[in-house]
Amino acid sequence: xxHSLQPVLRVLSPGLGLTLQDTGRHGFGRFGxxxxxxxxxxxxxxxxxxxxNAPNAGALEILLQGAALEFLTDTWIAVCGADLECSVSRxxxxxxxxxxxxxxxxxxxxIWAYLAxxxxxxSEAAEYFGSQSTYADAGLGKKFEPGDLLxxxxxxxxxxxxxxxxxxxLVPWDEHRDYRFPPPLRVxxxxxxxxxxxxxxxxxxxNDWTTTSRSDRTGxxxxxxxxxxxxxxxxxxxxxxxxxxxxxxxxxxxTMNDGPTVGGYPKLGLVDPADLGWLAQARPGTKVRFTPSN
Amino acid sequence: MNTALSLLITWRRxxxxxxxxxxxxxxxxxxxxxLQSISHSLEVSPPVGLVDYFRxxxxxxxxxxxxxxxxxxxxxxxxxxAWNVTPPYEGTPRRVEIxxxxxxxxLQRVADHTGMSTxxxxxxxxxxxxxxxxxxxxxxxxxxxxxxxxLHTPRLDTPRPGVAAGAVAIGGEHTGIYPVxxxxxxxxxxxxxxxxxxxxxxxxxxPERAFLLRPGDLxxxxxxS
Numbered sequence: 001x002x003h004s005l006q007p008v009l010r011v012l013s014p015g016l017g018l019t020l021q022d023t024g025r026h027g028f029g030r031f032g033x034x035x036x037x038x039x040x041x042x043x044x045x046x047x048x049x050x051x052x053n054a055p056n057a058g059a060l061e062i063l064l065q066g067a068a069l070e071f072l073t074d075t076w077i078a079v080c081g082a083d084l085e086c087s088v089s090r091x092x093x094x095x096x097x098x099x100x101x102x103x104x105x106x107x108x109x110x111i112w113a114y115l116a117x118x119x120x121x122x123s124e125a126a127e128y129f130g131s132q133s134t135y136a137d138a139g140l141g142k143k144f145e146p147g148d149l150l151x152x153x154x155x156x157x158x159x160x161x162x163x164x165x166x167x168x169x170l171v172p173w174d175e176h177r178d179y180r181f182p183p184p185l186r187v188x189x190x191x192x193x194x195x196x197x198x199x200x201x202x203x204x205x206x207n208d209w210t211t212t213s214r215s216d217r218t219g220x221x222x223x224x225x226x227x228x229x230x231x232x233x234x235x236x237x238x239x240x241x242x243x244x245x246x247x248x249x250x251x252x253x254x255t256m257n258d259g260p261t262v263g264g265y266p267k268l269g270l271v272d273p274a275d276l277g278w279l280a281q282a283r284p285g286t287k288v289r290f291t292p293s294n
Numbered sequence: 295m296n297t298a299l300s301l302l303i304t305w306r307r308x309x310x311x312x313x314x315x316x317x318x319x320x321x322x323x324x325x326x327x328x329l330q331s332i333s334h335s336l337e338v339s340p341p342v343g344l345v346d347y348f349r350x351x352x353x354x355x356x357x358x359x360x361x362x363x364x365x366x367x368x369x370x371x372x373x374x375x376a377w378n379v380t381p382p383y384e385g386t387p388r389r390v391e392i393x394x395x396x397x398x399x400x401l402q403r404v405a406d407h408t409g410m411s412t413x414x415x416x417x418x419x420x421x422x423x424x425x426x427x428x429x430x431x432x433x434x435x436x437x438x439x440x441x442x443x444x445l446h447t448p449r450l451d452t453p454r455p456g457v458a459a460g461a462v463a464i465g466g467e468h469t470g471i472y473p474v475x476x477x478x479x480x481x482x483x484x485x486x487x488x489x490x491x492x493x494x495x496x497x498x499x500x501p502e503r504a505f506l507l508r509p510g511d512l513x514x515x516x517x518x519s
Contacts, residue, residue: 139493237350262430270309
């Protein structure tokens with residue numbers, strides 16, 4: 001084995017959902033393998049960046065609340081993303097010692113939080129199609145359960161060493177996000193843009209949409225005015241993450257990272273990848289607006 | 295007829311990093327063969343910056359690294375021009391037999407829709423030869439072309455929250471096999487014990503071994519009991 005590994009934490013409780021995610025798997029779309037990967041790349045990247053980790057190092061993705069972890073070694077960690085009541089501050093490096101329990105009790109805003117450890121999580125069997133991202137539906141990794149052990153890469157070059165006199169490293173203040181108020185999300189024209197009248201497009205861009213509880217890693221369903229497509233079904237073709245699909249009931253479904261790679265609903269647009277993380281963090285009931293991308 | 299001149303490939307941008315190329319309005323053999331040859335050329339010499347591609351019945355979708363997004367339009371024109379004259383792919387198809395038990399919960403629904411007995415539905419389903427036109431939806435799901443038109447049956451109005459791996463199903467004009475447990479709206483007419491997706495093979499040096507089928511394979515369903 002190339003890397004030696006060291007147990008870094010034990011899962012006491014997965015809470016509402018605990019998986020490992022990285023930048024996702026690419027290159028197997030033609031076999032129907034979804035990209036997966038972190039739902040909010042912004043928070044995910046900052047967690048790794050704070051620790052000098054590789055940009056695609058795996059991090060724990062924590063859904064809403066309830067996760068509890070016990071650290072098995074002294075290590076630097078970083079938590080970025082959703083605002084959770086927790087003994088660990090977000091958006092900065094934190095030193096934890098062996099035996100420390102960290103609980104994410106109550107979610108205050110956002111949906112996904114990312115916990116990275118110095119060096120990144122490593123596991124001998126956990127790479128599928130070149131990625132550690134959990135896609136449990138197809139047996140690519142698993143949703144964590146109580147008792148699961150996670151390991152980190154165990155080499156001195158993976159350790160974070162801060163300069164003398166520096167106690168912690170912080171994410172700049174203007175990079176912290178308040179997920180309750182997403183900015184207008186930029187949308188590119190989709191493959192079936194022409195299936196929608198000028199009036200329906202204006203209705204899409206001119207109104208507030210509300211995120212619903214029927215949302216998960218496969219797709220986010222939005223509620224608002226009804227949008228009509230010239231045809232309700234198309235011959236199955238690729239659906240990229242971020243696609244705004246309009247099914248027969250006129251209520252958009254935005255495809256997310258674990259969504260089907262191919263589908264038969266017309267796609268009005270595609271949320272710009274740089275903005276999709278904002279939608280991913282929008283809890284049910286959040287108002288979102290879309291704006292044409294130029 | 296010269297098929298090289300019978301296609302006019304159109305394209306449009308699909309977001310900042312994507313391009314979707316459309317070869318025809320309807321699926322068919324000549325579109326399929328052209329898509330096979332395009333896939334082959336993409337795999338032999340991928341355009342710079344290509345990170346993934348996706349097959350459709352009449353489309354092919356390319357996804358690029360963000361760094362190459364600026365030059366996508368010129369690239370798309372070049373690719374469409376080249377692919378308009380790509381010769382058909384001359385690979386020899388593999389033949390795969392799929393054992394099937396016709397015991398699905400929607401067999402009666404298909405029989406009612408088509409006005410046949412359930413026995414006739416099974417007979418017609420197993421009598422046809424199918425070609426894998428593409429894999430998509432979830433890992434290893436084959437879209438099989440060649441379903442007897444009399445068996446075309448619309449999808450369920452409300453998809454099932456869970457369909458078991460191995461389910462053999464009819465969705466509109468196509469038939470397919472669920473490789474993993476997924477929500478799904480196709481009419482389930484039977485099941486196979488054949489494994490279409492092997493996640494345990496997805497980590498090695500040849501991850502394509504994780505998939506039983508690939509586009510171009512010729513499929514027959516063989517009833518077992």
